[in-house]
Amino acid sequence: MDMTSLFDVSGKVAVVSGGSSGIGAMMARGLLENGAKVYITARKAERLMAMAEELSQYGECIAFPADMSRVEGIEAFAAQIAERESKIDILINNAGANWNAPLESFPEKGWDKVMDINIKSIFFAIQKFLPLLKAAGTSEAPARIVNIASINGIRNSGMTTYAYSASKSGVIHLTEHLGAELAPSGVNVNAIAPGLFPSNMTKELVESDAMTKWALGQIPHGRLGKPEDIAGTAIYLCSPASSWMTGQTIVLDGGMISTA
Numbered sequence: 001m002d003m004t005s006l007f008d009v010s011g012k013v014a015v016v017s018g019g020s021s022g023i024g025a026m027m028a029r030g031l032l033e034n035g036a037k038v039y040i041t042a043r044k045a046e047r048l049m050a051m052a053e054e055l056s057q058y059g060e061c062i063a064f065p066a067d068m069s070r071v072e073g074i075e076a077f078a079a080q081i082a083e084r085e086s087k088i089d090i091l092i093n094n095a096g097a098n099w100n101a102p103l104e105s106f107p108e109k110g111w112d113k114v115m116d117i118n119i120k121s122i123f124f125a126i127q128k129f130l131p132l133l134k135a136a137g138t139s140e141a142p143a144r145i146v147n148i149a150s151i152n153g154i155r156n157s158g159m160t161t162y163a164y165s166a167s168k169s170g171v172i173h174l175t176e177h178l179g180a181e182l183a184p185s186g187v188n189v190n191a192i193a194p195g196l197f198p199s200n201m202t203k204e205l206v207e208s209d210a211m212t213k214w215a216l217g218q219i220p221h222g223r224l225g226k227p228e229d230i231a232g233t234a235i236y237l238c239s240p241a242s243s244w245m246t247g248q249t250i251v252l253d254g255g256m257i258s259t260a
């Protein structure tokens, strides 16, 4: 093994859901700049196409709009990729949503919306992309699935985002379950549990001085996550360096949940 290529993802074909914004766009850029070809998806076509154009300065980035919270949407997206690729090396299940409401009035609509995109979509995206992933992976060089969880799936955030926390705990457990199940098929399944990164989802919090001051006080590193933090962890999980690792969740939070 050549140790200088441990983190090499060049020539890989990757799919990143929710690649039009935030963390998904950061990981897509990291993969592109390191020589991967990246397909991105999201529902809002205009923003998605604009992001694909922006990311194209770093490499080959192709966008297809899809609603990943519905099985029909996932199937249609997977069919579009299968028309162009005989295999895919990397599937990053990143698309996600949140809903904040008091316990007494938390609506069924909010619960279903969050569960459908944060957890149901991960299971069915894995199901529908599995033939393409199996076609790419071997036990020596496995294909990769990276699920985006959250530190709020590990510890109680204290916020009234009940469905979000439950869905993200589910992501961590599903990752462990499928990691063991798919290893013999040459597919690794791992997750990242991010702490606070600037994105559309965290816009209100990050743009409020008081909230940012509060959040930074909780993070031992004293700063929010940067694109290179999430891209670096994603590249590790997609590269030869992590070939023997599966079923695991990496916490990436500047030390936030390690504090008492």
Ligand SMILES: NC(=O)c1ccc[n+]([C@@H]2O[C@H](COP(=O)([O-])OP(=O)(O)OC[C@H]3O[C@@H](n4cnc5c(N)ncnc54)[C@H](OP(=O)(O)O)[C@@H]3O)[C@@H](O)[C@H]2O)c1
Pocket: 017, 018, 019, 020, 021, 022, 023, 024, 041, 042, 043, 044, 045, 047, 066, 067, 068, 069, 070, 094, 095, 096, 097, 117, 148, 149, 150, 151, 193, 194, 195, 196, 197, 198, 199, 200, 201, 202
């Ligand atoms: N930012 C953080 O601090 C943080 C921390 C922990 C975990 N996370 C997780 O990181 C992931 C990305 O979040 P973010 O913070 O980057 O948020 P974001 O900027 O709001 O991005 C969310 C992405 O998901 C897409 N999406 C949402 N619903 C979709 C659907 N039904 N079908 C297809 N795509 C859909 C959005 O595009 P459309 O709206 O156009 O569909 C967008 O591209 C989420 O899973 C989130 O829970 C974020």
